[in-house]
Amino acid sequence: MRSIISCLKRRRLAVLSPTLRFGCSIETALCEYSSSSFPEVILTGKHDNFVGSYLSAPKYFSTGFSSVHGERPTAEYAKLRKESLESEFGHALTYKSKSLSSLYRFGPFLALYRATIISFYVLKLTIWRLFVHDIRRRAVKFRETLIRLGPFYIKLGQALSTRPDILPKVYCQELAKLQDQIPPFPTHVARRSIESQLGVGVSQVFADISKEPIAAASLGQVYKAHLHSGELVAVKVQRPHMSHLLTLDAMLFHMIGGQLKRFAKARKDLLVAVNEMVRHMFEEIDYILEAQNAERFASLYACSHKEKIVPGSAATDNVACQKNDGIKVPKIYWNFTRKEVLTMEWIDGIKLTNESRLRKANLNRRRLIDHGLYCSLRQLLEVGFFHADPHPGNLVATEDGALAYFDFGMMGDIPRHYRVGLIKVLVHFVNRDSMGLANDFLSLGFLPDGVDIQSVSDALQASFGDGTRQSQDFQGIMNQLYDVMYEFNFSLPPDYALVIRALGSLEGTAKALDPDFKVVESAYPFVIGRLLVDPTPDMRRILRELLIRNDGTIRWNRLERLIAAISQQASETEGETQESYSNPLGSFDIRAVVSATEDLLQFILSDKGSRVRVFLVRDIVKAADVFYQDEVLNDLLDEKLRARRLFGYEMDCGFLV
Numbered sequence: 001m002r003s004i005i006s007c008l009k010r011r012r013l014a015v016l017s018p019t020l021r022f023g024c025s026i027e028t029a030l031c032e033y034s035s036s037s038f039p040e041v042i043l044t045g046k047h048d049n050f051v052g053s054y055l056s057a058p059k060y061f062s063t064g065f066s067s068v069h070g071e072r073p074t075a076e077y078a079k080l081r082k083e084s085l086e087s088e089f090g091h092a093l094t095y096k097s098k099s100l101s102s103l104y105r106f107g108p109f110l111a112l113y114r115a116t117i118i119s120f121y122v123l124k125l126t127i128w129r130l131f132v133h134d135i136r137r138r139a140v141k142f143r144e145t146l147i148r149l150g151p152f153y154i155k156l157g158q159a160l161s162t163r164p165d166i167l168p169k170v171y172c173q174e175l176a177k178l179q180d181q182i183p184p185f186p187t188h189v190a191r192r193s194i195e196s197q198l199g200v201g202v203s204q205v206f207a208d209i210s211k212e213p214i215a216a217a218s219l220g221q222v223y224k225a226h227l228h229s230g231e232l233v234a235v236k237v238q239r240p241h242m243s244h245l246l247t248l249d250a251m252l253f254h255m256i257g258g259q260l261k262r263f264a265k266a267r268k269d270l271l272v273a274v275n276e277m278v279r280h281m282f283e284e285i286d287y288i289l290e291a292q293n294a295e296r297f298a299s300l301y302a303c304s305h306k307e308k309i310v311p312g313s314a315a316t317d318n319v320a321c322q323k324n325d326g327i328k329v330p331k332i333y334w335n336f337t338r339k340e341v342l343t344m345e346w347i348d349g350i351k352l353t354n355e356s357r358l359r360k361a362n363l364n365r366r367r368l369i370d371h372g373l374y375c376s377l378r379q380l381l382e383v384g385f386f387h388a389d390p391h392p393g394n395l396v397a398t399e400d401g402a403l404a405y406f407d408f409g410m411m412g413d414i415p416r417h418y419r420v421g422l423i424k425v426l427v428h429f430v431n432r433d434s435m436g437l438a439n440d441f442l443s444l445g446f447l448p449d450g451v452d453i454q455s456v457s458d459a460l461q462a463s464f465g466d467g468t469r470q471s472q473d474f475q476g477i478m479n480q481l482y483d484v485m486y487e488f489n490f491s492l493p494p495d496y497a498l499v500i501r502a503l504g505s506l507e508g509t510a511k512a513l514d515p516d517f518k519v520v521e522s523a524y525p526f527v528i529g530r531l532l533v534d535p536t537p538d539m540r541r542i543l544r545e546l547l548i549r550n551d552g553t554i555r556w557n558r559l560e561r562l563i564a565a566i567s568q569q570a571s572e573t574e575g576e577t578q579e580s581y582s583n584p585l586g587s588f589d590i591r592a593v594v595s596a597t598e599d600l601l602q603f604i605l606s607d608k609g610s611r612v613r614v615f616l617v618r619d620i621v622k623a624a625d626v627f628y629q630d631e632v633l634n635d636l637l638d639e640k641l642r643a644r645r646l647f648g649y650e651m652d653c654g655f656l657v
């Protein structure tokens, strides 16, 4: 409380008082603000007809005004953005004027009021914890408290659920249950918001709209409506005053967090992580950005893209596209979309958790899982732009067997070196190469510089245990890794936290269809495919690591699996398969295999491959020995069928004797 009062005295609560004046356009002003020297404090500007408040998060502003994913915004986007802002802030002096100006006039008191409420709940929780020592009960209470505290804290809890580097595992598991916990807000408020955002009456835009929301979520709720043209649409309307509420809570949280850091030995990176989460939250309440994300996602994944691999290139968006019905994304109606209202095509779907409806619709679950996993792996390992929250509420099956994605508010964009890093982690994990894994974690920034890498490797090696890990759940594997890494003060870079969230959500969703589903195992053929088709040096190095041990010996079992996968792919390509559909996960261009094999042979024949050649010759001699001494040879001589299976044609094996 003292800190709030001191901030009030120092007038750092700019959000609540019209301290800044400017005489330029809204965009220029906000851009200037974003690059101003203000710390993470809310900024308010008042200039005749403009009152606004924003968290000074430069990335947030840059997303909105100067760059979208590093590109200049399209003219259409900039126009919509401007309209949205003007409508938002214009209303400060129109129909919402009273409520908003009173909000600002009484701002400091509102902040104090809110701070009191938050303190009350925090105090209650702290006292309760003094009497309850069971960590699971504590975690449940923590989750319940977050729900009481509202959208900001619910979203924060959802984000924290993927951060076992910040919170204990039990808490993370409990917070993962935080979904759609807020009751819907009244429809008349939603209608008013639609009208104010679109600038016309609801009946002028929609021929009809459902009386009650079809779905309510933490930040908004969805209505079903018909346009006058007859098209069925979903209208997502944001909860009122969302940006103000989030801003206020974010600011108070930041202030309290700052003080906590001073008094308690809070982790240094905690506030950085929370700031990143808040940034994502602000992105989520910008439906124009969400609509853009949906279109980008559709253009990349709603049809099958064969990436043109440009050796060494970082850009992966240059894709050629063939139509594929496997993935669907709702089409955006830009004319009826603003910052707080999103109008999109209505997609009728069956929730993946609704087993009986899926069965009735005669949908092939295996196909749904494979397509979902294939799409997710392409997002994470191939293209980089990914849906960070594919939980069962955001993925539905359509009657024709496609998978539809909803909710593009939380998206991640990982650069190529991170994607390669992820593949390395997977391969080192499968190889149980603890030193490789430890080095990956260090180079990806999971571990602080100067960490004793040998100790990390030893701890990881010990955790590999009895060798059953490969078939474990992704969540199980992560939990085990976290347990090990916790000792070494590891922290997850925000992008990776999102990747892990995406994989965790995906596994949860797939498990709703198939309780035995394992992400890591199922992803393996895809990873192999990536390694084969991508001829860049780093990928070739990983392929070699997969097949050849550090000491130069060859992993024959892996090679055998690889050859089996290739021959299956070859037979599918030739149309020999009897299956009703071909699994996209193991599909790759057979020409790429030839090129990969050539590269591998070149390596073996090069100077660097001299050790491998020694082991190769040794293994061949050993194998020949087995042929001479074992019954295998007799079997071969006796059963020509076996010979045919081994060599592909009937032969006289006599020469071997």
Ligand SMILES: Nc1ncnc2c1ncn2[C@@H]1O[C@H](COP(=O)(O)OP(=O)(O)OP(=O)(O)O)[C@@H](O)[C@H]1O
Pocket: 180, 214, 215, 216, 217, 218, 219, 220, 221, 222, 234, 236, 330, 344, 345, 346, 347, 348, 393, 394, 406, 407, 408, 409
């Ligand atoms: N285009 C659509 N067609 C049909 N139903 C939809 C559509 N878009 C959303 N829905 C329904 O509305 C629900 C909520 O939508 P969405 O997840 O986009 O909202 P949200 O406010 O972003 O939720 P969250 O709290 O998960 O961020 C979805 O789970 C889905 O059931």
